[in-house]
Amino acid sequence: MAEVFIGLISGIVSGTGMGGGTILIFLLTFFSGLEQHVAQATNLIFFIPTSLVAIIVNLKNKNIALKSAILISIFGILGAIIGANISINMDVGVLRKCFGVFLAIIAINEIISIVKLYVKPHKKSKNINTK
Amino acid sequence: MGKKNIGKKIFIGLAAGIISGLFSTGGGMILVPAFIYLLKLDATKARGTSVFCILPMVIASSIFYYKGNYIDWKVAILCAVGGGIGGYFGAKLLKKLPEKIMKFAFLGFLIYASYKMLT
Numbered sequence: 001m002a003e004v005f006i007g008l009i010s011g012i013v014s015g016t017g018m019g020g021g022t023i024l025i026f027l028l029t030f031f032s033g034l035e036q037h038v039a040q041a042t043n044l045i046f047f048i049p050t051s052l053v054a055i056i057v058n059l060k061n062k063n064i065a066l067k068s069a070i071l072i073s074i075f076g077i078l079g080a081i082i083g084a085n086i087s088i089n090m091d092v093g094v095l096r097k098c099f100g101v102f103l104a105i106i107a108i109n110e111i112i113s114i115v116k117l118y119v120k121p122h123k124k125s126k127n128i129n130t131k
Numbered sequence: 132m133g134k135k136n137i138g139k140k141i142f143i144g145l146a147a148g149i150i151s152g153l154f155s156t157g158g159g160m161i162l163v164p165a166f167i168y169l170l171k172l173d174a175t176k177a178r179g180t181s182v183f184c185i186l187p188m189v190i191a192s193s194i195f196y197y198k199g200n201y202i203d204w205k206v207a208i209l210c211a212v213g214g215g216i217g218g219y220f221g222a223k224l225l226k227k228l229p230e231k232i233m234k235f236a237f238l239g240f241l242i243y244a245s246y247k248m249l250t
Binding site for chain 1: 148176199206207245
């Protein structure tokens with residue numbers, strides 16, 4: 001039953017488009033003790049129904065740029081074939097460290113985007129007021 | 132969107148696909164900022180479009196993880212049950228929840244999880 005709860009939390013985050021996968025993989029390796037590859041594979045299977053529901057809701061709300069999405073998806077499939085083959089041939093310990101580094105890079109990127117979103121707009125609005 | 136964006140889209144797709152295949156996640160974290168800063172989509176549309184683009188990448192990756200015998204169907208199905216319900220509410224929250232709160236909560240998680248993975 002712990003897995004259903006882990007799925008539920010990750011599903012809510014995934015639906016918002018914010019990387020529920022990272023949360024699912026982390027919770028599965030730490031609380032269910034799954035091997036990194038198995039946790040990642042679980043995330044793939046998990047993602048299919050979760051994203052289908054999210055895609056339907058987003059289509060209804062017109063939150064999808066369909067033309068761009070199709071071209072990007074085609075090259076995304078190519079990239080995924082390359083990435084998946086690297087991953088399944090990689091040692092678990094190395095893969096975990098890579099995943100940790102990847103999470104750290106995302107964290108840094110999040111900090112930058114938070115600064116861009118909430119620090120710079122204040123400066124802009126001040127400029128508008130003085131004009 | 133003009134022709135000059137085709138190169139950008141090919142690059143975005145490939146990069147997100149490789150990351151998605153490698154870690155089975157994170158495609159969205161490449162796609163969402165790329166959509167916002169390179170293709171100038173608004174944040175809501177960027178997130179919605181990213182979910183759509185990741186699905187085919189995930190299906191392609193799944194084939195190789197399946198061949199490598201890495202799929203634990205019992206765990207996957209249990210997670211998917213929770214995920215289906217959660218995904219529905221998450222997509223509804225996308226319209227309502229302030230971006231600021233989501234960003235800070237997610238950042239906190241990332242710092243904690245990367246620390247745990249690297250130590």
